[in-house]
Amino acid sequence: MLTIAVSKGRIYDEALPLLAEAGIIPTDDPNTSRKLILATTRADVQLVIIRATDVPTFVEYGAADLGIAGKDVLIEHGAENLYEPLDLKIARCRLMTAAHKNAPPITGRVRVATKYVKIAEQYFAAQGVQAEIIKLYGSMELAPLVGLADCIVDLVETGNTLRANDLEPRELIMHISSRLVVNKAAMKMKHQVIAELLAQLERKVATR
Ligand code: ATP
Ligand code: PRP
Numbered sequence: 001m002l003t004i005a006v007s008k009g010r011i012y013d014e015a016l017p018l019l020a021e022a023g024i025i026p027t028d029d030p031n032t033s034r035k036l037i038l039a040t041t042r043a044d045v046q047l048v049i050i051r052a053t054d055v056p057t058f059v060e061y062g063a064a065d066l067g068i069a070g071k072d073v074l075i076e077h078g079a080e081n082l083y084e085p086l087d088l089k090i091a092r093c094r095l096m097t098a099a100h101k102n103a104p105p106i107t108g109r110v111r112v113a114t115k116y117v118k119i120a121e122q123y124f125a126a127q128g129v130q131a132e133i134i135k136l137y138g139s140m141e142l143a144p145l146v147g148l149a150d151c152i153v154d155l156v157e158t159g160n161t162l163r164a165n166d167l168e169p170r171e172l173i174m175h176i177s178s179r180l181v182v183n184k185a186a187m188k189m190k191h192q193v194i195a196e197l198l199a200q201l202e203r204k205v206a207t208r
Helices: 010-021 052-060 071-077 117-127 160-164 184-189 191-207
Strands: 002-006 037-039 045-049 066-070 082-087 093-100 110-114 131-135 151-156 167-176 178-183
Touching (some): 002 052, 010 191, 052 066, 052 082, 117 131, 160 167
Parallel strands (some): 002 045, 110 131, 110 151
């Protein structure tokens, strides 16, 4: 049995057509079902539905053989203990700094609200900027509006969320997309079936 860890929402929605290429079609919809383990049209493949930030953990420990996770999550988690063989090019966005549209440019010491604590620390250190990082779990855009932080580090796709909150994008930290990750032992023990799946996904990604 091959177990693939996926999060509900945009990654699941965008991964479905890719998985279908390998004959993997879940028999339940996680958006309506409360099931956390989904059987698929392939008897040898099941999906486990977990939080996006938990995908590297499940795959590292071998609770899932494979997973699909954003590059942001992988870098923040520190995913040295798993393989990352394929950029699926889904859930694409940018990790950026953003501040109030009237705020002065960032210089000197700054307070930064983000859920990407490690990435933000590394980024500001590399810029030679002293930063106090405030960990949040969501609604980062609110922080500059209520005086909690001078700026945020968050994902930007259309920019609509920033605009709706009178913020503007400032510096690009990195481009983000979702990656297929593989447990190291599974890559050896289940090599043939994983290599086949990788090849099918790779072909589909290349033709999109
Ligand atoms: P968690 O439930 O663990 O807090 P989350 O709420 O951030 O995760 P999603 O919003 O589904 O989960 O995001 C999952 C991944 O999708 C992110 O890690 C990122 O790689 C990508 N992503 C997030 N927001 C966007 C966006 N607006 N546009 C494109 N991709 C995005
Ligand atoms: C993500 C991200 C931004 C927004 C950016 O939030 O945290 O808030 O998307 O996208 P935009 O530039 O197109 O507006 P998401 O929609 O995942 O909400 P959540 O973090 O609350 O789950």
